[in-house]
Amino acid sequence: MKKVNIGGVPEHFNLAWYLTLKNGEYKDKGINLRWHDYYGGTGVMCKALREKKIDIAVILTEGIVKDIIDGNPSKIVQTFVQTPLIWGIHVANDSPYKTIEDIKGKKAAISRYGSGSHLMAYINAENNTWDLKKDLDFEIIKNLDGAVEGLTNGTADYFLWEKFTTKPLVDNGTFRRIGNCPSPWPCFVIAVREDFIESNKEDLQYILDIINNTTTEFKNIPSIDKTIANRYEQQLDDVQEWLSLTEWSQKLIDKKTLNNVQKELFALNIIPKVVNYEKLVHKL
Structure with missing residues (x-):
């Protein structure tokens, strides 16, 4: 076989x-x-x-x-x-960020460089006419569990991940979703x-x-x-x-x-x- x-x-x-x-x-x-x-x-x-x-x-x-x-x-x-793919844009439930504009220049949690969470942070920045050099910063968190830890303890500020996968974490009060970013393909x-x-x-x-x-x-x-x-x-x-x-x-x-x-x-x-x-x- x-x-x-x-x-x-x-x-x-x-x-x-x-x-x-x-x-x-x-x-x-x-x-x-x-x-x-x-x-x-x-x-x-x-x-x-x-x-x-x-x-x-x-x-x-x-x-x-x-x-x-x-x-x-x-x-x-x-x-x-x-x-x-509909990427949800997430912040910690108790974070001060309420809108996409609030996370401009803040630190995005990414699973690793070259990952979807990394590339889509760029797409989100472009969609909102941010300066790609000044307004993007990254923290590697490896996976969804790492994102929960990173956003909760403040080593990262926001996280893009497929919105239905993360929905239970929104429902239980771990994350708050402040917007969506569909992939353009x-x-x-x-x-x-x-x-x-x-x-x-x-x-x-x-x-x-x-x-x-x-x-x-x-x-x-x-x-x-x-x-x-x-x-x-x-x-x-x-x-x-x-x-x-x-x-x-x-x-x-x-x-x-x-x-x-x-x-x-x-x-x-x-x-x-x-x-x-x-x-x-x-x-x-």
């Missing part, structure tokens, strides 16, 4: 992978697919791809684009979630190491076919809203809202979209150059 390692964040977006694994669908094709949770998000997964700890990553679009341009020998093979893609693509095209196609069959029908799975609410400790109405806003994809991200991602990252000085579409993607 062929062992394949895949990584992703342990969030509701990736429940379809858990369901297909639980059903043994990959083993039926002779594939031992091993899922690895990455609580630190995109930056940690980029490192894992480079170090060959994982073969495949379900990863934020902007983060993997940056890392491929920075030399990560991987390619995007498909969009996974077509809709934008499809949020998650599937990226694969180039050497794995070259030697495992058939297995990779099987994996994508299986997950795509599930995401196509995901919203129609009986009581899927209750399953998500229980598994991820979410309120049922929050899950229903999230499901109504989220669309999965079974196609390769298009050239126009990737050019828009690159133009934005280049304008923010996050990437040094804009590269050809073919440098970023592999069409199976």
Whole structure:
């Protein structure tokens, strides 16, 4: 049986992978697919791809684009979630900050440099016409638990993370959400190491076919809203809202979209150059 390692964040977006694994669908094709949770998000997964700890990553679009341009020998093979990620902008519940303007020049908690929380802090700054050199400051907190600690003890002032994942922390009074910042592109893609693509095209196609069959029908799975609410400790109405806003994809991200991602990252000085579409993607 062929062992394949895949990584992703342990969030509701990736429940379809858990369901297909639980059903043994990959083993039926002779594939031992091993899922690895990455609580630190995109930056940690980029490192894992480079170090060959994982073969495949379900990863934020902007983060993997940056890392491929920075030399990560991987390619995007498909969009996974077509809709934008809605990033909540959070502060500690007892902090004095009430508006986006209040956090201008304050310290943003980020999981690591190159992560989604880091890149989206730039997008938020640009959206609010801040000075990107003067008005941004960062504190590395590694993951969501680190953000709770950092915002609570004051080593950081605000934190961007997917709003439904952090909603329980808003509900219990740990965080206050002072705004939202949707990503200006499809949020998650599937990226694969180039050497794995070259030697495992058939297995990779099987994996994508299986997950795509599930995401196509995901919203129609009986009581899927209750399953998500229980598994991820979410309120049922929050899950229903999230499901109504989220669309999965079974196609390769298009050239126009990737050019828009690159133009934005280049304008923010996050990437040094804009590269050809073919440098970023592999069409199976």
